[in-house]
Amino acid sequence: MLWDASALDGYAIEASDGRIGHVSDFLFEDDSWIIRWLVVDTGNWLFDRKVLLPVSALGEPDPSLRQFPVELTMQQVKDSPDIDSDRPVSRQHETHLYRHYGWAPYWGGTFFSVGGGTAMPVVEAVPQSRSLQFDAAGEAIQQAEGDPHLRSAEVVTGFRVHATDGEIGHVVDFIVDDADWAIRYIKVDTNNWWPGTSVLMPPRSVREIDRPRRLVHLDVNRQEVLNSPPYDPSKTVDGAYDESFLTYYGIRWTAA
Numbered sequence: 001m002l003w004d005a006s007a008l009d010g011y012a013i014e015a016s017d018g019r020i021g022h023v024s025d026f027l028f029e030d031d032s033w034i035i036r037w038l039v040v041d042t043g044n045w046l047f048d049r050k051v052l053l054p055v056s057a058l059g060e061p062d063p064s065l066r067q068f069p070v071e072l073t074m075q076q077v078k079d080s081p082d083i084d085s086d087r088p089v090s091r092q093h094e095t096h097l098y099r100h101y102g103w104a105p106y107w108g109g110t111f112f113s114v115g116g117g118t119a120m121p122v123v124e125a126v127p128q129s130r131s132l133q134f135d136a137a138g139e140a141i142q143q144a145e146g147d148p149h150l151r152s153a154e155v156v157t158g159f160r161v162h163a164t165d166g167e168i169g170h171v172v173d174f175i176v177d178d179a180d181w182a183i184r185y186i187k188v189d190t191n192n193w194w195p196g197t198s199v200l201m202p203p204r205s206v207r208e209i210d211r212p213r214r215l216v217h218l219d220v221n222r223q224e225v226l227n228s229p230p231y232d233p234s235k236t237v238d239g240a241y242d243e244s245f246l247t248y249y250g251i252r253w254t255a256a
Contacts, residue, residue, distance in 0.1 A: 001177070001178050001179070002175050002176070002177055002178075002184060002236070002237055003061070003175070003176050003177075003178060004173050004174070004175060004187075005026055005153050005173055005174040005175070005176055005183075006157075006173045008023055008026075008061060009023055009024065009025075010022050010023060010024075010066065011023045011061060011066050011067055011068050012065070012066060012067035012068070013038070013040050013053070013067070013068050013070055014067050014068065014069050014070065015070055015072050015073055015074045015076075015077060016070075016071065016072065016073050017073050017074050018074050019045075020040060020042055020045060020051075020070075020074055020077050021040040021041050021042035021043055021045065021046075021051070022040065022041055022043070023038055023039070023040060023041075023068070024039050024040065024041040024050065024154075025038075025039035025152055025153060025154040026038060026039070026152075026153040026154075026174075026176075027039065027052070027089065027150050027151065027152055027153070028150070028151055028153060028174075028183055029149045029150060029151070030149050030150075030151050030206070030209050031149050032149075032182075033182060033183040033203035033204075034106075034180070034181055034182050034183070035055055035153075035176060035181040035182075035183065036054065036055060036094075036106055036150065036181075037052045037053065037054060037055065037089075037094075037150075038052070038053045038055060038058070038068075039051075039052060039152075040052070040053055040077075042077075046078065049082065050083060051077055051080050051083065052080070052083055052089070052097055053070060053072070053077070054097070054098070054101065054103065054106075055181045056103065056106075057070045057071050057072050057101070058070055058181075059071065060178065061178060072101070076100075076101065079100070080097060080100050080101075081093065081096045081097055081100060089150055094150075151209060151211075153174055155211070156171055156209065156216070157171050157172065157173065157174075158170055158171060158172075158214070159171045159209070159214045159215060159216045160214060160215050160216070161186075161188050161201070161215075161216045161218065162215055162216070162217050162218065163218050163220055163221050163222045163224075163225055164218065164219065164220065164221045165221045165222055166193075166222055167192075167193060168188060168190050168193050168194070168199070168218075168222060168225055169188045169189045169190035169191065169192060169193055169194075169198075169199075170188065170189055170192075171186060171187070171188060171216060172187045172188065172189045172198070173187040174186055174187065175187065175200070175237060183203050184203075184237075185200040185201065185202065185203075185237070185245075186200065186201045186202075186203060186206070186216075187199075187200060187233075188200070188201055190225075193222075194226070198231055198233050199225055199228060199231055200228075200231045200237075200245065201218065201220075201225070202245070202249050202251055204249075204251055205218045205219055205220050205249070206218060206219075207219040227248075228245070228248055228249075229241060229244045229245050229248055
């Protein structure tokens with residue numbers, strides 16, 4: 001099922017034995033355009049601490065209750081490594097999280113299917129007391145720079161979008177598929193260039209995300225955007241639109 005990422009913001013997270021907080025952000029890879037982590041605000045339960053949860057732990061979102069079930073216990077989440085929400089998430093920190101939950105990281109491993117159509121890695125649980133071996137220089141670089149491909153949906157929302165021949169608007173949302181947590185479309189508000197219009201762009205059209213300048217650079221020109229299938233924000237993206245969109249851009253969705 002397709003969801004606006006913004007519509008899932010604030011959804012409660014229900015562990016197997018109680019509520020742990022609510023969704024405050026999504027972290028996605030800008031090369032695969034797959035959401036890898038939920039940022040969960042734990043509120044008063046853990047004194048406003050934020051935690052990262054892998055999407056492989058998620059059940060199906062429940063729109064009637066505005067919540068996600070997760071296949072974790074409150075104690076597992078409480079014992080997870082802390083994150084600094086003001087700094088980029090390093091690959092080292094991601095590795096610590098996967099080791100904590102006893103799973104293989106998404107950048108390698110074998111997967112099996114779990115409830116909700118997601119994939120969960122199969123790996124022997126690693127005792128938390130086991131130290132991780134990292135190259136000192138590489139670790140320092142990762143801590144300073146973070147994972148270069150991991151992006152915050154909240155941060156990228158609002159970035160200006162540039163075609164090859166000029167600006168077309170700014171990012172207002174992402175449409176994601178809860179079957180594999182891939183970002184299928186990027187919503188762009190084009191009012192400053194093309195009044196009264198919003199467009200959807202395929203993630204594969206993105207050439208670069210320039211965080212310091214708050215820019216998203218596309219590898220298509222303005223005319224290609226103008227000629228793309230018309231998008232009505234008041235309507236749900238259906239199969240007919242999806243087919244015309246894919247045909248126009250000559251792409252196929254593929255699972256990660």
